[in-house]
Amino acid sequence: MNEPAKNGASPIKRPHSLHLEGNARLTIGGVISVKNYNDKEVTLALCEYILCVGGENLNMDKLDIDDGAVVIEGLILNLRYLKSAEKGGFLKRLAK
Secondary structure, three states: OOOOOOOOOOOOOOOOEEEEEOOOEEEEEOOOEEEEEOOOEEEEEOOOEEEEEEEEEEEEEEEEOOOOEEEEEEEEEEEEEEEOOOOOHHHHHHHO
């Protein structure tokens, strides 16, 4: 399993993958965590990036963080990558 390392060390890198079927089903591998989820946007943390999936009537059909797998269904209108603001991600920034 690729889990964050103990004692404040960097998490193990998990490569990610995307498979889009039309604009109705997106399978994502390599997800570390779900940052935000509603019917218009799903925000996911990947190893070095944040992935924002925008659309309408979005629903997470599958969520398995242990395996890093997420399946999103609905009308998928855009995918946007954001560079993580800081190594260590959201929780490290929150702890400051």
